[in-house]
Amino acid sequence: MPTDSSYPVAAVAPSPHSASLLSLWAKTMTYPRFLVLLSGLLLGMAAHAATPASAPPASYFDNSGHDDAFSGGARMIPITTPKGNFRVWTKRVGNNPRLKVLLLHGGPGATHEYFEVFDSFFPGAGIEYYYYDQLGSAYSDQPDDDTLWTVDRYVDEVEQVRQALHLDKDNFCLLGQSWGGILAMEYALKYQQHLKCLVISNMMDSIPAYNAYAHKVLMPAMDQHKLAEVKKLEAEHRTDDPRYMELLGPMHYEQHILRKPQAQWPEPLIRSFAHLNAGIYTLMQGPSELGASGRLETWDRSADLHRITVPTLVIGATYDTMDPSYMAAMARKLPHGHFLLCPKGSHMAMYDDQQAYFAGLVGFLKGVEEDGGAGRD
Numbered sequence: 001m002p003t004d005s006s007y008p009v010a011a012v013a014p015s016p017h018s019a020s021l022l023s024l025w026a027k028t029m030t031y032p033r034f035l036v037l038l039s040g041l042l043l044g045m046a047a048h049a050a051t052p053a054s055a056p057p058a059s060y061f062d063n064s065g066h067d068d069a070f071s072g073g074a075r076m077i078p079i080t081t082p083k084g085n086f087r088v089w090t091k092r093v094g095n096n097p098r099l100k101v102l103l104l105h106g107g108p109g110a111t112h113e114y115f116e117v118f119d120s121f122f123p124g125a126g127i128e129y130y131y132y133d134q135l136g137s138a139y140s141d142q143p144d145d146d147t148l149w150t151v152d153r154y155v156d157e158v159e160q161v162r163q164a165l166h167l168d169k170d171n172f173c174l175l176g177q178s179w180g181g182i183l184a185m186e187y188a189l190k191y192q193q194h195l196k197c198l199v200i201s202n203m204m205d206s207i208p209a210y211n212a213y214a215h216k217v218l219m220p221a222m223d224q225h226k227l228a229e230v231k232k233l234e235a236e237h238r239t240d241d242p243r244y245m246e247l248l249g250p251m252h253y254e255q256h257i258l259r260k261p262q263a264q265w266p267e268p269l270i271r272s273f274a275h276l277n278a279g280i281y282t283l284m285q286g287p288s289e290l291g292a293s294g295r296l297e298t299w300d301r302s303a304d305l306h307r308i309t310v311p312t313l314v315i316g317a318t319y320d321t322m323d324p325s326y327m328a329a330m331a332r333k334l335p336h337g338h339f340l341l342c343p344k345g346s347h348m349a350m351y352d353d354q355q356a357y358f359a360g361l362v363g364f365l366k367g368v369e370e371d372g373g374a375g376r377d
Helices: 019-028 039-048 112-120 151-165 179-194 207-221 224-235 242-257 267-274 278-285 324-333 354-371
Strands: 074-081 084-093 100-104 128-133 172-177 197-201 312-317 337-342
Touching: 074 151, 084 112, 084 151, 100 112, 100 151, 100 179, 112 128, 112 267, 151 179, 172 179, 172 354, 179 197, 197 354, 224 242, 312 324, 312 354, 324 337, 337 354
Parallel strands: 100 128, 100 172, 172 197, 197 312, 312 337
Antiparallel strands: 074 084, 084 128
């Protein structure tokens, strides 16, 4: 596989899924070789356009050899941790021996539910994929032990899930969005021998760099009087006050998380927020929605990213909380990196720039499938 952006790609926690938003709703109710939208790339995308397809190949529905067919693809996977044995929930959709995508949700502490939009695009492209609630989230066990919530333990969990699902370097693609992107990068740095490809969606490789972008770019563009009130509420530990999200909703969430009025946000995303494990989220991300201050505050893999040698797609968005220029540079650091810019999108670009997001993502995945994993070092 070439090292340039030859796959057909085109132009969502750390601040991805808000414990504060959950509280309010509960109460109330030119980049070199990465240029986007070039005509040649658009022509290359034609075979995998990001419009919901209605006729996946017949083999996509073949459940032969799948021991989860009896339960519609859902299963509970036992995992071992330093604090005992637990179970995590996964659900398979489709059948493709050459391409299987495991989805890592954000948060930490969010759920698989906001990924349900993938149902409109992946089946038509013949992509087998797996929903997965990380330990502490939604349908998975939710132990009450703060020592479990570390990056290393989460990485070990993903490896146990991979083994249980029988995924390997001939078919296994890992997609992580937001916090899931951190987890995906960490997994690849430790276990990339098991990967066919990697997708880092809406996540920078450094929390200090993410925090700097929030302070230097995002915050100065906000109404400074309202921002001062937000910071005062944070300083007084009153992020559960409805006023906090009343302020942040229009000037942050509707600008940088999903660029629609909150009343128009998609039901799967609202449902995922409502099921967020606020304890894990606050411990790892911190209480502020304008930067990370929890256990992830010093996380930084910018010096290590070049060690990931599998084909990797980095997805950024113009209005994201994550700096899109920084993310383009991430792709350039990767030996087989590709960059997708969603020009109209924000942190949840899978919703607010859906056509660009899925055209690029599906095109990349199908390219990897057709190359048979070429490009691995």
